[in-house]
Amino acid sequence: MARIELKNVKKSYGAVDVIKGVDLDIRKGEFMVFVGPSGSGKSTLLRLISGLEDITSGEMRFDDQLVNNLVPSDRGIAMVFQSYALYPHMKVYDNMAFGMKLAKAEKAEIDRRVREAAKMLQIDHLLDRLPKQLSGGQRQRVAIGRALVRDPRVFLFDEPLSNLDAGLRVATRLEIAKLHHSMEDTTMIYVTHDQVEAMTLADRIAVLRDGLLEQVGTPAELYERPNSLFVAGFIGSPKMNFLTGKFAEAKGCKTLGIRPEHINVVAEGQGEWSGEVLHAEDLGSDNFLFVEIGADEPLIVRQPGKLKIALGSQVSLQPRPEKLHRFDHNDAPIR
Amino acid sequence: MQQHKLLKNIAFYALVIVIVVFAVFPFYYAIVTSFSTGSQLFQVNYWPKAFNWANYEAVLGGRNFPRSIMNSLFIAGCTVGFSLFLAVTASYALARVRFRGRGLLLMTILAVSMFPQIAVLAGLFELVRFLGIFNTPWAMILSYTIFTLPFTVWVLTTFMRDLPVEIEEAAIVDGASPWVIITQVFLPLLWPALVTTGLLAFIGAWNEFLFALTFTSSESQRTVPVAIAMLSGASAQEIPWGPIMAASVIVTVPLIVLVLIFQRKIVAGLTAGGVKG
């Protein structure tokens, strides 16, 4: 329900600057994902928005209201923590009801809201259990349920899936996406270091690097028009190939980027590049070829469907020219 | 091979028995003595000859001994209550609130607990006199609390530090004040530590002698250890071993019962970090 504006927000711990000036406008009802490598300041930025940490300088507004000095419970936020952070000695019901009890809500109202949230997350049969009697996935649902009960303006998630195993992670990701669609007015901010999670969940992604915003945009924008070498390398899986030296000079740039899926295997002698196949990975739907073309690292090529290329054989490769990314000496794109 | 193993087993249990005998024998001998009277006292007996309750009747029938037990109970109880309350609030600050000099403060607290009692006796006496609580239970409660707090604070701080920060933050987001966090979120998780430190504080206060002797003057204010020391026999030359041992047994039994009741909690408490979200 809230529009969140950050204006030149900075955060330092003593002499260490962790967030070095962030301007960001998060729209009402948007699903915003903060993504970046470990230590880039994602959690810190989220905690600044939550109010668990005070900002050192700058301005933060929720719906045009200055919240710099507002405590978390007055900001109308709810947070889902990485370790779930359920109260170990309270039953699921009491875990979910705790916030409303502290806010002195009416018993009947609390009960209605807890049961509604529990039903929505399909944990209504678990209300009488203690957290230690639940599986990891169930605990995660309870943590989300606890946040839901508070009916927040802003939903904050800090790497909520990183403690789950792979299968559960995909399922819970889907749940969170569904949750977002069913609560169109609620702004959600989600922190992850996993770019796949970011790409699949986000309305917009903010890429962080060393306490600064590198780029903000929709998943498609980041994928198609990365604003820096860093973003180009961070978004997409497998990673974009980067070529330097003569390969880049031929296109008039310092670094040439091309995604694995944008390189075609062509008939002998027809391609711009050629080399020996060092290794191949067959995922069934896709093939990944690792080709030695004389660059710093083997070139990764992604080919859909079945491909019959023997290891050690020579292949000719043609990049799709409109998909080439050229970067200058400052790692900025040349367009 | 078999024999070797058997030998090892025997050696092991022999050692266990030696240790147990060493640890338990003095107390056992006290019990045996407490059931003997007259000249029996001066024979070395390893088994009680007869169960003679005369010593117990003498002790409990005395004018002041039951009164001393009540004094001790009150003083030890209050000491536990005060020191736990102060220690929980202090250790929350020490474990969770970031402030300058926290490490130094923690070391100071530990250092304070290393002073021998006798070193602070004079100063404490002045304090007691100044507060006008000489010869009242409050003199002991004050001094025991002072002596128990460092250890209690130290242990609880260690425990509190081990509690996941995210649980506290979840409570903050839920709108909990520090007081609510301490009482409704942390205390239920700290039970084992509270029981352990509380029990140790209780035992310390229950057995303390020096302060209790110094800060009381009238018989009715004495605590149990002092009362036992002051038990006198028929003549000045006779030490009444029988009643002394009976009294010692009487005051030790409550401690043993407490320890047995809370045994599991104590083990959990001593292996710090046992509380995990």
Ligand SMILES: Nc1ncnc2c1ncn2[C@@H]1O[C@H](COP(=O)(O)OP(=O)(O)O)[C@@H](O)[C@H]1O
């Ligand atoms: N309380 C703190 N005191 C000092 N430095 C901190 C504190 N919290 C985080 N940092 C530092 O801030 C940087 C960013 O941390 P964080 O926001 O947790 O990164 P991320 O979540 O992106 O992995 C790290 O280098 C970390 O060491």
Ligand SMILES: [Mg+2]
């Ligand atoms: Mg983080």
